[in-house]
Amino acid sequence: MHYELYYWPSNQGRGEFVRLALEEVGADYIDVGRVPEAEGGGVPALLKLINAPDLKTPPFAPPFLKAGDLIIGHTANILMYLGAHHALAPAEEAGRLWAHQLQLSVTDFAKEIHDTHHPVGAAFYYEDQKVEAKRYTENFLKLRVPKFMTYFENVIARNGGRHLVGTALSYVDLSMFQLLAGLRYAFPRVLARLDPSLPRLAALHDAVAKRPRIATYLASARRMPFDEKGVFRHYPELDD
């Protein structure tokens, strides 16, 4: 199967959770948003598909994945599809639902992370909601980060210590790598204090980074750096 990933080209964003899965399975894919406009890619290609008037299954927003006739939207839904078709999740119903359940907690957490710099709305610049961002983030770092991270650490511990789900790598492990890497980038001081209490998450992060295809990907130009345009942004004034 040849895949087309549709996501904004300007930053990692939510598309990165999908890219990590595509890279791990060695999928044949193109990242349409990053293909030059002159070659039919870029933002115009995304908007053309979103706004196609005859499309019966229009996506609400990127990311979405074109897989043959299917257009699959929402990060967790795309990962569930890839997990089923590339053995990147348990095959039986209980394991499939459990992996997806964890991924939906990742989705919720990613939204809360995004809102640290955009608590009032994505329509405003961070600079126009800095006061609200400070208040939001104080509560987020104090209550929400420990709650989510302790939960995921606990899930790994109860599953034998190496993976979140089952006995092999799943898309949830890949997303957890991205979550921890992103949080360490955005909130280095707070994460340095938390890290000792999350040994299994830290080990999982390192194990994922060393997988051959992931290591190749991370060293390539296809991996965009963390920056102040995506979900995980480092604003020193928020990191405390």
Added chain:
Amino acid sequence: MHYELYYWPSNQGRGEFVRLALEEVGADYIDVGRVPEAEGGGVPALLKLINAPDLKTPPFAPPFLKAGDLIIGHTANILMYLGAHHALAPAEEAGRLWAHQLQLSVTDFAKEIHDTHHPVGAAFYYEDQKVEAKRYTENFLKLRVPKFMTYFENVIARNGGRHLVGTALSYVDLSMFQLLAGLRYAFPRVLARLDPSLPRLAALHDAVAKRPRIATYLASARRMPFDEKGVFRHYPELDD
């Protein structure tokens, strides 16, 4: 199959999307949170399961559904499960993924609706974040509500005008009933202006309300009223 729904008993909340699906299929279920504590229910029963130290698949938060040995968390994941087991969604892969994709947009929208009264965090009372709530909600009503509702209206139109997915009722239709009913409760002035542009959503709402089992449910004590404790809250100062 006998089901146990676990959700906070104090308001409709996210559990209501699950209740509507259980009621529509005539499921054999108990709403554990609303069972008296003396009979083993209530909040202690929820917390006992969430905090069970030997549980390999601990839910992050309510709602979750116990179905035999399965404990299924996250509203959209529960609905995907019920859709597959009770013909409340298309059976083939494309239809299943599309229904779930729409439901995940409902999830995102419900979170944004919740944040109209809690933009800084659920740890603070609304009264302690009224200034931020006003600013958040102005943008939400101006940009986000029309974007989501026009999207759903458009999906119904492209699907023949009666349902969001396929040719029969799905769990997405049931959730759309709840969304529109809740928004009309929370923001009556804004929704009165929008309603004429959403004829298919309005018709779907009415059709769902008239389904025999849903009508029975809505008239029963099992249906809690909208109030200022759940996702959809009516604060007149925000409705403009």
